[in-house]
Amino acid sequence: MAAAGAPVGFIGLGMMGLPMARSLLRRGRHLIACDSSEAARAALAEGAEPGAVRFAATPAGVADEAEVIVLMLPDSRIVAQVMEGEGGLLAALRPGQLVIDMGSSLPAETQRLAALAAARGAALIDAPVSGSVVKATAGTLAIMAGGDDAAWARAEPVLRDMGEALIRTGATGSAHAMKALNNYVYAAGLLASAEALRMAEAMRLDLGIFADVLNASSGRNVATETKVKQEILPGRYQGGFQLGLMRKDLETAGAISAETGVEAQALQLCRALWGEAVAALGPKADNTEIHRFLGRAT
Structure with missing residues (x-):
């Protein structure tokens, strides 16, 4: 488990991602976030405790500071871009880091990226959500999670700060x-x-x-x-x-x-x-x- 007070990485501050990130802040988490939208960044920073939110210019910058990194992105194409594109996460991942893909991605693509992360000594698991923006705002989402026991043990505390019903689904890719x-x-x-x-x-x-x-x-x-x-x-x-x-x-x-x-x-x-x-x-x-x-x- 990440050390208490260590920032959680959060990439993707869209319709669902923004209230999910805010839920983490309400639970006392500190965030190192990344999003291309200036308005989304400003919305997350607004009302946050001083020092609770910092922003990285690239996904790699998030990996430089966070041991657990949440992705809340529209689809597998964007996830692959964030992972493998210029300034992407993959090249910056270190052994022991955990990436949690909470969007709705293609299972086969999730498994491919998980294998690439594992080759760097890191882990990638899938944890898509079910529920509306209202539930994301309240931190009461249903969250499905695929991954092994070691990754689950690290992900669970972070997921519980965003969701109410957590269901383990099996191997990585099964949740998606x-x-x-x-x-x-x-x-x-x-x-x-x-x-x-x-x-x-x-x-x-x-x-x-x-x-x-x-x-x-x-x-x-x-x-x-x-x-x-x-x-x-x-x-x-x-x-x-x-x-x-x-x-x-x-x-x-x-x-x-x-x-x-x-x-x-x-x-x-x-x-x-x-x-x-x-x-x-x-x-x-x-x-x-x-x-x-x-x-x-x-």
Whole structure:
């Protein structure tokens, strides 16, 4: 375990990364952070205790000062750039350092980078999160973690400062696989719920009562419980997860389908519809806007 008071490295201060980094600060951690956005850096520094946050110009600069380094980046392409690009982490890693990839990356790419880190005597594990910006802000995320016992022992205290439910999933790469498959199941449930709402609307059914029926019956899922009355029926569409990120997770699930040889026909249909929604509404639209897209398509 890193010595008490040693700074935690944090790379990636986006929609989820910023509140996660703030959660670490609230728990008394000191951070050495890196992000290309000046606004994101300023937002993290604002309100922080004097000396609690410092910034490095490059990922390598983070590795110079931190023994445990958290990555919260959009996808495997960006992770690879941060690890292997100019000023990247990989060349600066020392024996005993730990990198925790908390984004949603391709499992095979995670395993490749873990092998490169291991060749330098360091470790890289995957610990993707489940939960909204609200849960990231509160420090109550669900976190899946793949990696061996030694890496887990070092990562756990840091992860507990950002999450409430921690689940070990197996070897490195397994957490990223389970996260993608989980998000496919969520996307399928949300899509089915949105389609059912559009059909109920066409029949002039009371949609509020229909939502109650779903939640009291076998159609209940996280979308019916937390999205229908809260976001879809009032037309708020502010669930906190972007359409583009949903599509990315479905593409990761598609890569798993191809790698395993499992045809997954429902997944292919889901990928196609979410892809059409992104093309129509843009990647930054909220994932609950799949309901609005279905309304436009009829």
